[in-house]
Amino acid sequence: MALLILLLLLAVSQTTAGEDPYIGVNIGTDLSDMPHPTQVVALLKAQRIQHVRLYNADQGMLVALAKTGIRVMVSIPNEELLGIGQSNSTAANWVSRNIVAHYPATNITSISVGSDVLTTLPNAAPVLVNAIKFVHSALVASHLDKQIKVSSPISSSIILDSFPPSQAFFNRSWNPVLVPLLKFLQSTDSFLMLNAYPYYDYRQSNGAISLDYALFKPLAPNKEAVDANTLVHYTNVFDAIVDATYSAMAFLNFTNIPVIVTETGWPSKGDSIEPDATLENANTYNSNLIRHVMNKTGTPKNPGVAVSTYIYELYNEDMKPGPLSEKHWGLFEANGDPVYILRLTGSGSLLSNDTTNQTYCTAKDDADPKMLQAALDWACGPGKVDCSPLLQGKPCYEPDNVIAHATYAFNTYYHRMGKTSDACDFNGVADITTTDPSHGSCRLPESLGRDGTMANITAPLMNSTSSDSSARSFYGMGGFTGILVLIKVMLLTVIYL
Secondary structure (H helix, E strand, O other), X not given: OOOOEOOOOOOOOOOOEOOOOOEEEEEOOOOOOOOXXXXXXXXXXXXXXXXXXXXXXXXXXXXXXXXOOOEEEEEEOHHHHHHHHOOHHHHHHHHHHHHHOOOOXXXXXXXXXXXXXXXXXXXHHHHHHHHHHHXXXXXXXXXXXXXXXXXXXXXXXXXXXXXXXXXXXXXXXXXXXXXXXXXXXXXXXXXXXXXXXXXXXXXXOXXXXXXXXXOXXXXXXXXXXXXXXXXXXXXXXXXXXXXXXXXXXXXXXXXXXOEEEEEEOOOOOOOOOOOOOOHHHHHHHHHHHHHHHHXXXXXXXXXXXXXXXXXXXXXXXXXXXXXXXXXXXXXXXXXXXXXXXXXXXXXXXXXXXXXXXXXXXXXXXXXXXXXXXXXXHHHHOOOOOOOHHXXXXXXXXXXXXXXXXXXXXXXXXXXXXXOOHHXXXXXXXXXXXXXXXOEOOEOOOXXXXXXXXXXXXXXXXXXXXXXXXXXXXXXXXXXXXXXXXXXXXXXXXXXXX
């Protein structure tokens, strides 16, 4: 199945004119069978997802994300906000434990302090800006304030009179919080984080917003929404929300703070009162959203200005409380199966989300040949990979070079070990890809199961020093030649390990 999802993503964390936009994903954890962090990272790598937002500072995830290059937004949960907002030392300890301890191995680029605090936890609103400043001060003390930005996601629901966008303004009752927040963002070159859900705007509009307008579907010119003040035409709700946010900031005299959308999406299933929460609509919204963000056109008010966006969310969360739709915002099931296949043909360098689970482990083209040979020898020896197909005259002998042979061995080991990211490292000379490296009559092993698991695997880990006389000899050789090769394997294994 030739199918496409997410993501390109070479952009930096701040979104300004002339910079490339990116698509990221939120990773919620309210799952009855939450995948292990290494499995989550394997999925991210297979999908080439380069930006993620964590809803907390989960240590397992932060460790698993180390050395992947994936840009990470770490969140302070709302329940921790009061403590951090009332104590500079508490904030400093949080930063030390959850940021400094992992950076730079884990590529943390921003911190989200709470989420929708004004609308979901208003009693904590008075300490929100203090919490943000305390966290930033701790970053300054650690000399990380230039690398890691701090902000707090706000709900688009606090924007009043949001259409036409040119006359939008924030709920004035929150100005005592918003004005100092915006001053901080401006002074630190940070961005406003916005949670925007056209799905809810559509549901609550009593028919004023059409489904096509909410889903980015093409509209006839007479169906487009027109800002009467500027005569600017809007073809989708998403752009209107973002431009309303810019106007609301301008109303408070802040005109140079970029916006990133930290949450948006569409549920794929709902109960009887949510008939538009369907697989088709979720697919349409997220597919069109990705194309829209990645085409770099910006919004009608700010053409060419990137609006980088995080999709809500990576997994369906079956333990999420609330209506049925709350459990069905994910792109994937817990076992890695796609909920639906995004329609992104022609959208650029985007990769497959058909994780049935077709991912492969291949040798890096630029890897050191000696390191590759050592890793190949390890895989065919202590790693217990059957490398007999690499013998002369066998299907995978050609091309007779270390990259091709190593790819066969690495990929076989990777699948035997359940396709965890750790099983495709080989001291940095291998990487996970969704491109099948099979060629000619050499068919490389594919997935052993849709959940990417395999039972009763006892092959040693990469750092194992165990030896087993029953292990296959390198390339299946026997006799005196086999002994010589086995000695070579043992020597190289010692060097490699």
